[in-house]
Amino acid sequence: MTQKNRKATELHKAAHLYARECRNGKLSRREFLTRATALGVAAPAAYGLLGLTGPAARAQTPQMGGTLRMQMDIKAQRDPRTWDWSELANVCRGWLEYMVSYERDGSIQPVLLESWEANEDATIFTLNVRPGVTWNNGDTFTASDVAHNIERWCDASVEGNSMAGRMSALSEDGKLREGAIEIVDDLTLRLHLSSPDIAIIVNMADYPAAVVHPSFTGDDPVGNPIGTGPYRPVSHEPGIGAVIERNPDHTWWNEGNGAWLDRIEFLDLGTDPSAWMAAAESGEIDLTYQTTGDFIDLFEMVGLPSSEAITASTLAVRFNQMQAPYDNVNVRRALQMAVDNAIVLELGYNDLGTVAENHHVCPIHPEYAEMDPPELDPAQARAMIEAEGLADHEFELISIDDNWQAATCDSVAAQIRAAGINIRRTILPGATFWNDWLNYPFSSTEWNMRPLGVQVLNLAYRSGVAWNEAGFANAEFDTLLDEANGIADADERRVVMLKIQQIMRDEGVLIQPYWRSLYRNARPNVLGAEMHPTFEVRYQHYGLS
């Protein structure tokens, strides 16, 4: 390799650029941290660029020991790369760690990697593996373990492997591209991307990217708990609960900075929040996994204060463009035009978030480009529907029976109805809904947040990708997205992003009413367990005071 490495102390050029933008108020501090750390700038250095010191690690150090009981769904386990629920990952976080982690403040922190750096055009990434990490079976964690995991992620032949899409810049024909990974020595490797991808490191923080031992095969990370973390599972019963305890036979690389608790008990109390409430009242749980709606206040009332995470999570009320009448852009635009997103936020989600603009890029995303709010004109909407000859057509909006999702869709449908367009609401129970949810002509999908704006667009709206239930296919959009994926510079990317957002809007891809804030309620003596924007439950850092 002749590529000139930047020294570890040398900061990526773009990072300085970001810092200037942040100081000029063009970039929020949160956005700055996400972007700068994704380029390999350590978080303290990133704070330093702004002339700030990093936030104090912990106001209060938790005491050693204790048992924490948390309400969370426990589902049957499967191969980590095929995980489709954050809960599946959360149970295993005590022993399966990640290369990097996405923090509440929006920064990317090293975990099993010690540092990483990108070349100028984000096509070559050098990863430095953290020295002194051992697996709990005694093996040393090395660069070849990292390579093994990346190879696993690239294997698209495994049904439901969602990491394959995230690693597309490293793969070819559904598996790792020859020469994509170069192992330099035991603690260093280099990734050669086929196209620039600024999200490659951030993707390694996503929950299916848990790092497993080379001996791991099959479907059960709980039955065979070899990992690098400080905990180990004691029991795991889907639908009932799981118990995790500190592993006494293993020295954790990060000893002294966590693993405070002796034991974590997850209780699966079903989906009814009133059952969680009863459990909290009788002292059977210390914290909830996620609280929504009226229950946030109710839990506070009984002595469990809430913590909030501002996120780019949302509900996408999407049309499926493959199916009539939604294959007609005027119909989609008309329905969008009939809906006031602010009202949906208020009635559908108790105003617990911020209004969104129908293009699925969030103001907290680094590359978000400011736009006028979407057009709102119910009379025009009605006229457009009539012009398409659909005045008597009955539209149907299908949603799952989940509380806030149903309320949101109710509110969308009510406004469409108020504009004088016939619409029927159908609410299906989970068992029926999931059967055919990708094919409903007009329905809603819950989207969790991704740190960068391009990430969700890559996953959900690129032509023909697996998660594109909107059926959106637009060559210009794809080209622009490819371009944006390779632009590390914020302003430059924002220029492209504006075009992308405009296409999303013009094509009437979805009604996207709001960005959700997430809440969790915990007893006052629980430390470090604030709600995380991507639902992470890193219980190795939780503790009791």
Added chain:
Amino acid sequence: MLLFLARRIGVMLVTALCLTFVVFYLTNLPAKLETLAKTQAGSRISDAEVVSWLERNGYNQPMLLRYGEWLGAVPGWTREADDGSITGRCYRLASVTEPGAAPVRCGLIQGYWGNSTRFRADVANVISARLGATGMLMLWVLIVMVPMALLVGVLAGMREGSRTDRSLSTFAIASTATPEYVSGVVFIALFASSAVGLSPLLVSWGVIEGPVLFQGNARSALEKITFWNFFLPVMTIALYGMGYVARITRASMTEVMTQQYIRTARLKGVSFGNIVLRHALRNALIAPFTVIMLQIPWLLNGVVIVEVLFSYPGFGWVLFEAAANNDIELLLAASVVAVVVVLITQLVSDIGYVYLNPRIRIT
């Protein structure tokens, strides 16, 4: 007697066979299998992946053939992998991969209950653990419900139309007219909330130490049953069943109390207490006995609401989970268990009749 037993068991087998086939048919409709594949391999998998998953897991054969596999009448499916190892229904159930290591047939007849897809565990283990939990709940419900119901029924029925009768009847009708999902929620609000109901009052008086009187969540009863965590679920079910049994007992008691032999006994000067306890009670218990026996299968399947409300994972809860996730083999096993329990309780009640009423004979 033996002939009677044999006939009963025969009926049981035929019923179980019919019921399981209906359940099997309904859970194996193509759309249901698709749901299963999606819950198992990821909700975002493509149609092609669904087909390949179904094929790899033996769901692509004709329905009757697979029903036979489940019964153990037909050899289980097998497939050779590229590396020479063999997978198949019986290989998975016995967790072996060497060719020939697994039995040819592995169904109910051979003692294999199958695997639960929802819980990724042996169905026999799942069912037995959950049946045990519901068993404890049922036991305590019966201990509370039966004496209470009989007492109320007998007291109300021994003097028809009296003030005792009217007030106890009103109570019984009210309790049986309140479904569990109403009484359960009322109980939680009344006894298990630190903001409303009795608990804040009791706390301010210093009567109780904790924030609530009773626990509104029975999860901890899985490990250790205490008066405080089991009271509300038990009372919720017991009150509902109690009113019903009490009404039957009362009706039966009033009828017995008008019989000639009771009047004769009274005329002979036997005390009222003696008449009720020695002469009327045994005859009055025949009808309630059947009803109590019928309550047992009802308890087994009818506790779904209470178990979900109080997050107590028992048999009703497992049935709910299995149905919601289209867990085929778990649902089949649950049906078998339900049939067996219904018929056994009926058997016990038929035999019990003979002892309560010597005029009835089993032939």
